[in-house]
Amino acid sequence: MQAEAGETVGFSVLGSIMVVRGGAELHLGTRQQRLVLALLLVRAGAPVSVAELVDLLWDEQAPASAVNVVHRHIGELRRLLEPGLPTRATGRHLVRELASYRLRADEQSLDLLKFRSLSRLASRALHDADPESALRHSLAGLRLWRGRCAAGLEPASRRHPAFLAVEAERAQAVREAADAAERCGRLSMVLSPLRQAAELHPLDESLQSRLLLALAADGRQAEAVEMYRLVRQRLSEELGVDPGEELREAYDRLLHQRTPPGRAESPAALPRLAQLPPDLPAFSGRDELLADARAAVTRPGGPRLLAIDGMPGVGKSALAVHLAHEFAAGYPDGQLYVDLRGYGREPVMNPAEALRGFLGSLGVPQEGIPAELHAQAGLYRSRLAGRRVLVVLDNCRDAEQVRHLLPGTPDCLVVVTSRSRLSTLQTAAGAHPLPVGLPGVDEARSMLLGMLGAGRGAADPAAVDAVVAGCGRLPLALAVVAARAVSLPPTPLAQIAVELAREPESLDGFDGDDPQTGLRAFFSWSYQALSAPAARLFRLLPAHPGPGFSIAGAAALAGVAPRVGRALLGELSRAHLVSEDLPGRYRAHGLLLAYATELGEETDSPAERAAAQLRCLQFHRAVG
Structure with a gap:
């Protein structure tokens, strides 16, 4: 859609609402004004009555001026989209039809319409027995989502039927993506969107059953079994019903892939352990820390435990995963990984929960896992005895949380990360400390350039340096800014640098599409402790x-x-x-x-x- 000569306007509602005109993101005004725009966007070109907009803006009795307020918001939005538009002029984007308004958009200008187009292609390919094409189209459509529909406009965006209908479209697209992936033998490719959809629809058994199968396909049998238990409990407590046929069948398929209770296992019969998250493709720097870790691990009689700590957002997990991938070849029996949720929005994981997951991955049936924590730890260490396994314990709260998760054999290597100093692990378990500080200026510059992609930052080195300074060299801040720059390719990096310099004491420039991934959220988890x-x-x-x-x-x-x-x-x-x-x-x-x-x-x-x-x-x- 054209705003002025040479300018394009793009609308996004699959996540927080966003409008980009001529490559620059627009400030969309008050919450009420953003709600008006959000409803017009989810209707995707269909008319929205003024009465419906009034009902959206006022939960209870609307004021006498409500209709005038709606008209005023529409006028402000028109002038925002088309600067210089004369007062009372209609413009090209927001059109009035009797007592309704309509937003003109197409697949190129509105992410919702692009998503629907890709979903139709996926459905057609699946119907035509072409699961490879169906999976490709499905994943392309799901990648357009940046969070909940109209995120940030809660509670209206979680209650209004128009927004809920779009979320239902997303859930259906995830189901079809999972069906296509299963036919291709690549269920693990849809694990992430399945997790997100299942979290949003906790009582949707069709989504939960597909998530269960995807977890099993990814080698996470123990997590799948625990997930089934929680879903069954939720169905019983909230609806008073047992799991339906689809979910029971998925669980039966999972169980038939496991070793029956009591059967002896040889080491070769154990499942393949390959649980490391992917290494960051743009990982760079940290040369001194990497050299320190290599020297410690390769030294004869050296430590079998690396303890990584540092301030929130400094890149501890990225360093741990990078090290683990580098060391993985030296541990041929595989890698175990767990996020202990020591800091975050979810409850802290207790050691028993982590051990149940590890034991399931090591081939122990759930019914064969002892109830008592010390017995679980003993069985875990017995399973690892004589094997060379690399264990990553990410995001731990304190040393007590990981004490029972340490192998008893010197043939295994453990990498622990925490925001807290783990001095107890140094004295009690011989851990080698790896405190992570801020990267140097050159390292931070290299990190930012790697995240921006080839050529994006090289053309304006002064802007790169200004962004590095505005981020205080903090890797998480650099990542948030880089993600923003990449999502708005035409926006000059220098413009972002100016915005950061304009408000050096504000965190407003470091919030992503999902508030839970911004600096405020990361900092809050440490503050709350x-x-x-x-x-x-x-x-x-x-x-x-x-x-x-x-x-x-x-x-x-x-x-x-x-x-x-x-x-x-x-x-x-x-x-x-x-x-x-x-x-x-x-x-x-x-x-x-x-x-x-x-x-x-x-x-x-x-x-x-x-x-x-x-x-x-x-x-x-x-x-x-």
């Missing part, structure tokens, strides 16, 4: 002048005794929310301070923040 006094000190840190602070200065800021300040800074340091650059001297990353500023404004009263600033000023005058 703090004690209340340490959380309060963290919120007050932006009030301290200068980049660094002492124990006494932090204590004055919080209004506590120096010994208490030392303990609170120790907690923040162990959580990697501050770093101790010199003995007794601390600093926090600029993006963490921006997050702390937001928290302080939301949580603490202006009087409390002003009092902290005054205490800090008085302290520095006294010592100055």
